[in-house]
Amino acid sequence: MNIFRENDVIRLREEVEASIITGDEIFVPKGTIGTIVLVHGNPDQPSAYEIEFFIPGQNDFALATVDVTCVSKV
Numbered sequence: 221m222n223i224f225r226e227n228d229v230i231r232l233r234e235e236v237e238a239s240i241i242t243g244d245e246i247f248v249p250k251g252t253i254g255t256i257v258l259v260h261g262n263p264d265q266p267s268a269y270e271i272e273f274f275i276p277g278q279n280d281f282a283l284a285t286v287d288v289t290c291v292s293k294v
Contacts, residue, residue, distance in 0.1 A: 222291075222292065222293055223263075223264065223265075223266065224256050224259070224266070224269060224291065224293075225256065225259065225263070226256055226257060226258065226259060227255060227256065227257075228255070228256045228293075229253060229254070229255055229256075229294045230253070230254055230255075230256060230269075230271065230291040230292065230293065230294060231251060231252070231253050231254075231291065231292050231293070231294050232248060232249070232250050232251060232252045232253075232254065232286070232290060232291060233250065233289070233290050233291060233292055234250050234290050235247050235248065235249050235250050236248050236284045236286050236290060237284065238273060238282035238283060238284035239282060239283055239284070240275065240278060240280050240281070240282045241280060241281050241282070241283070242280065246275065246278075246282060248273050248275075248282060248284060252273055253273075253294060254271040254272055254273040254284075255271065255272050256269045256270070256271055257270050257271065257272050257283070258270035260285070266288050267288065268285050268286060268287055268288060269285070269286050269288065269291060270283060270284070270285055270286075271283070271284050271285075271286050271291070
């Protein structure tokens with residue numbers, strides 16, 4: 221498992237559900253690139269990451285809490 225830190229850029233390994241800043245729910249597809257904005261748990265053994273994604277079709281940003289196994293290094 222790779223350990224990531226805040227502000228690291230990652231790629232999704234699978235589709236995840238996310239909340240657009242306006243409150244709408246969307247699915248962010250596998251392969252989407254995002255930025256880690258928060259590490260949940262111990263930074264040396266995180267339990268999850270809070271990741272921000274830009275959603276071009278909506279010209280907005282979305283946030284998702286993502287399991288550590290669902291992200292990979294860009």
